[in-house]
Amino acid sequence: MTTTNKDLKAVASKEYKYGWTTDVESETPEKGLNEDIVRWISEKKNEPAFLLNWRLKAFSYWKKLVSEDKTPKWANVKFPEIDYQNLYYYSAPKSKKQLDSLDQVDPEILAAYEKLGIPLEEQKHLAGVAVDAIFDSVSITTTFKKELSKHGIIFCSFSEAVQDHPELIKKYLGSVVPYTDNFFAALNAAVFSDGSFCFIPKGIRCPLELTTYFRINAAETGQFERTLIVAEDNSYVSYLEGCSAPMRDENQLHAAVVELVAMENAEIKYSTIQNWYPGDEKGKGGIYNFVTKRGICRGNNSKISWTQVETGSAITWKYPSVMLIGDDSVGEFYSVALTKGYQQADTGTKMIHLGRNTRSKIISKGISAGHGQNTYRGLVRVMPKAYKARNFTQCDSLLIGDKCGAHTAPYVEVRNNTAQLEHEAYTSKVDEEAMFYCNQRGISNEDAQSLIINGFCKEVFQKLPFEFAVEANRLIELNLEGTVG
Amino acid sequence: MTQISCSSNDSYRSRFENLISKSSQGQPNWLKSLREQSMNRFETLGFPTERKGNEEWKYTDIKNIATSDFLVPYETTLPSSAKKRLRQQGFDKQDFHQLVFLDGFYSAELSSEALQIKGCIIGPLSQAWRSHAVSSSLGTLANSEDHAFTALNTAFTRDGAFIHIPANTKIEKPINIIFLTLEWQDKIATHPRTLVNVGKNSSAIIVETHCSTEETKYLSNAVSEIFLEDGSHLDHYRLQIHSKDAYHIGTTQVRLNQTSKFKSVSADLGGKLIRNNLNIDVAGENASCILNGLYITNGTQHVDNHVTIDHSQPYTNSREHFKGILGDKSKTAFQGSIIIRANSQKVDSHQENKNLLLSSDAEANTKPAFWIYADDVKCGHGASSGELDKDALFYLLSRGIPEKEAQSMLIKGFITEIIESVDCHTYKSHLEDLVKDKLSKMCE
Numbered sequence: 001m002t003t004t005n006k007d008l009k010a011v012a013s014k015e016y017k018y019g020w021t022t023d024v025e026s027e028t029p030e031k032g033l034n035e036d037i038v039r040w041i042s043e044k045k046n047e048p049a050f051l052l053n054w055r056l057k058a059f060s061y062w063k064k065l066v067s068e069d070k071t072p073k074w075a076n077v078k079f080p081e082i083d084y085q086n087l088y089y090y091s092a093p094k095s096k097k098q099l100d101s102l103d104q105v106d107p108e109i110l111a112a113y114e115k116l117g118i119p120l121e122e123q124k125h126l127a128g129v130a131v132d133a134i135f136d137s138v139s140i141t142t143t144f145k146k147e148l149s150k151h152g153i154i155f156c157s158f159s160e161a162v163q164d165h166p167e168l169i170k171k172y173l174g175s176v177v178p179y180t181d182n183f184f185a186a187l188n189a190a191v192f193s194d195g196s197f198c199f200i201p202k203g204i205r206c207p208l209e210l211t212t213y214f215r216i217n218a219a220e221t222g223q224f225e226r227t228l229i230v231a232e233d234n235s236y237v238s239y240l241e242g243c244s245a246p247m248r249d250e251n252q253l254h255a256a257v258v259e260l261v262a263m264e265n266a267e268i269k270y271s272t273i274q275n276w277y278p279g280d281e282k283g284k285g286g287i288y289n290f291v292t293k294r295g296i297c298r299g300n301n302s303k304i305s306w307t308q309v310e311t312g313s314a315i316t317w318k319y320p321s322v323m324l325i326g327d328d329s330v331g332e333f334y335s336v337a338l339t340k341g342y343q344q345a346d347t348g349t350k351m352i353h354l355g356r357n358t359r360s361k362i363i364s365k366g367i368s369a370g371h372g373q374n375t376y377r378g379l380v381r382v383m384p385k386a387y388k389a390r391n392f393t394q395c396d397s398l399l400i401g402d403k404c405g406a407h408t409a410p411y412v413e414v415r416n417n418t419a420q421l422e423h424e425a426y427t428s429k430v431d432e433e434a435m436f437y438c439n440q441r442g443i444s445n446e447d448a449q450s451l452i453i454n455g456f457c458k459e460v461f462q463k464l465p466f467e468f469a470v471e472a473n474r475l476i477e478l479n480l481e482g483t484v485g
Numbered sequence: 486m487t488q489i490s491c492s493s494n495d496s497y498r499s500r501f502e503n504l505i506s507k508s509s510q511g512q513p514n515w516l517k518s519l520r521e522q523s524m525n526r527f528e529t530l531g532f533p534t535e536r537k538g539n540e541e542w543k544y545t546d547i548k549n550i551a552t553s554d555f556l557v558p559y560e561t562t563l564p565s566s567a568k569k570r571l572r573q574q575g576f577d578k579q580d581f582h583q584l585v586f587l588d589g590f591y592s593a594e595l596s597s598e599a600l601q602i603k604g605c606i607i608g609p610l611s612q613a614w615r616s617h618a619v620s621s622s623l624g625t626l627a628n629s630e631d632h633a634f635t636a637l638n639t640a641f642t643r644d645g646a647f648i649h650i651p652a653n654t655k656i657e658k659p660i661n662i663i664f665l666t667l668e669w670q671d672k673i674a675t676h677p678r679t680l681v682n683v684g685k686n687s688s689a690i691i692v693e694t695h696c697s698t699e700e701t702k703y704l705s706n707a708v709s710e711i712f713l714e715d716g717s718h719l720d721h722y723r724l725q726i727h728s729k730d731a732y733h734i735g736t737t738q739v740r741l742n743q744t745s746k747f748k749s750v751s752a753d754l755g756g757k758l759i760r761n762n763l764n765i766d767v768a769g770e771n772a773s774c775i776l777n778g779l780y781i782t783n784g785t786q787h788v789d790n791h792v793t794i795d796h797s798q799p800y801t802n803s804r805e806h807f808k809g810i811l812g813d814k815s816k817t818a819f820q821g822s823i824i825i826r827a828n829s830q831k832v833d834s835h836q837e838n839k840n841l842l843l844s845s846d847a848e849a850n851t852k853p854a855f856w857i858y859a860d861d862v863k864c865g866h867g868a869s870s871g872e873l874d875k876d877a878l879f880y881l882l883s884r885g886i887p888e889k890e891a892q893s894m895l896i897k898g899f900i901t902e903i904i905e906s907v908d909c910h911t912y913k914s915h916l917e918d919l920v921k922d923k924l925s926k927m928c929e
Contacts, residue, residue, distance in 0.1 A: 384845070397857070399857070399859075399860035399862075401860060402828070402830070402859060402861070404858075404860065405858045406857045407854070407855060408853075408866070409852065409854040409855075410851075410852065410853065410854070410868070411850070411852045412850065412851040413848070413850045413851075414840070414848065414849045414850070414870040415847075415848045416845060417811075417842030417845050417847060417871075417872045418872055419842075419870065419871065420869075420871040420872075421868070421869055421871065423851075423866075423869065424866075424867050425853075425855070425865060425866050425867075427855060427857055427863075427864040428862070428863055429860045429861055429862075
């Protein structure tokens, strides 16, 4: 344990290691947002009329929100007002024609993913993981497509899905997160550029882990992607997303939407390792990560499980939620959120119990260091028809240093007396006695702290797919290096 | 915040002018200008009726208060119903040092005689407007700037209790402040005000009772300001047994200085729409507070408890425990906020809210929040909601206890710990009776 820790630390410095940029020519429209840009994006992607109409409706709704000054202000985060007219809404690496194989991808981009540790060449890759790689606004490539299509699984970029399976897009797009849902969902619906689409047909257990890797490269660009996962009856899928961005002095906006639909007996496991650029040690720059994620357990016995490790972004603002409609359906949320430097996170979940015997479990671990501000905000709502609904919530916070803050704002709303709900939370600093015990056994302060934090997050890391659990652990360690004493 | 219709605001203004011209004779200038300021502030703020994005009033809609026309009551001769009600309540001048207010006016006849302790004042505010102790502290703790109901109270209050305990004094007899609303043809509004100052190393027990003679419709908007000097100790028991059609907004502001101890036990049994704000400023090192509360609701009652504890000093601690029993279509809310400011190290704080739902139409909302800016602290909170424990019930049934009885045993057991935290024997047995009464009505 100790030696591996040391090795890791020798390899990586404390600084954000994904902060480089890739030099590729990209295609962007003018800065700013207006109806023409929305039309331009839609045309660029050769979208059917229903989608363009949907975008335009979303855009006019968003404009209405802006004119009524309805930018959400309730979250416990502080940032200067965003100038939405001073952003590029689309950026794609220039390519001459449709790509048939990986050989035709810009070698610069391939190199970029190689550097991130995400190999896109199938033969070299770890067995059992299919990757959709998204670079700025567009999907570069999706691996293992053929293999997956043998099972009838559709895993491709959103734009391809719009061309190849418009009927599925039409049916499910906005069915979980309508464009009227909130300010950023409306913005995303108007200008979303790409994302991943995944469809698991009836009775299929997806043989591979599916992964989307998001990379922001261009400057002054907002990234707006949309992920849609549909799991039909009796199917199973495990999906993971990872993210990173170059170091830039200005803040960049990332407003994504993720929609999950689970039908009868289906299970979706969605994991996120979010490592967007968090800004420098003085709090300059970094990504604003304003994301709407929601799953809907539509069928009986379905299950949606969110696992997230949030270490990056200047500001994280997201609440992956589950609507438990089907009887006996299950929602889970496991989260580790780390804020250091001047990072701010306001994150948590919503579990809405509508069906009978629905169950939900929330485990949230917040770690604050430096000047970081970490807020857990969660809602558990039991509607009148949710007989025997059950919820267990635990949200613990760990404080490292006296300049940081840890906040908890859980909402519990019960409208059915047969429901059983429990909520527990605890906030403290790293236990001195535990540190002493480790020291006594010859473990240095830094290693002892890392051990203790590891233990603190264990419950969540255990829920990640194996390879990523290791990565998540490493991320937390690297991020907390130098915070002892 | 949106304003309610202008006509209603205008009616508050005209009633205010009317009140000032009639009753401000003999009142000092500082009070007149404080009232004027508060009235202006209320007009600016308006009632917090906004339903969207209004976090403070998220679970409580006060539209009915904002749109109702409440008249200002005048002082009446003592009705026999008031005496009867007090007798019914079982409050005895023997056991308590009693201060009785009828519709917000002091009743010397029903109140105890003045206490003969040097420097100690237990009496009506209206007789102490000119004292320095009142002018220097009234309105300094209760915030009229942001809270419309506090502003309204400051503008309209006629009287209330003034309790001033000098240093190193122990008041043995519990003080019972009773705010009684009488029967009126029209809806009235009362704005009772309480000011308490417990001197250095002194201690006292205060019971604050809000009740009415008949089941009438009215608004009771009470504000209490409580100052605890260094090393002092106060138990504050608050009992709300208003009429089933009454609206009640109760605000209690407390400031704790060094090593002082404050204990509050609140009980909400009556009323139609109840909102309590309990705000504690833990402003001295080693100060501590225990805040317990219980609410038992049935019919369409609505009870919202809003508790804020602000730890601005190190080595302070707080315990908060609220329990509710909900029947029929009643709705409750508990919103607790604990703030621990930067540098308030070594704070130890815990909050807990538990709800027992006896009916499938009841609704319990809970938000126990923490805002922590210091690292060396211990904070925890818990919340739970559910129905009676089936296993426990089965256990009792298997021992031959009839179902009704078993249920009532479990319900009683659920709230006993709150009632047990009352340290005043006479009040405790009184509270026990009231709770038993209410529960037997609910379980019929």
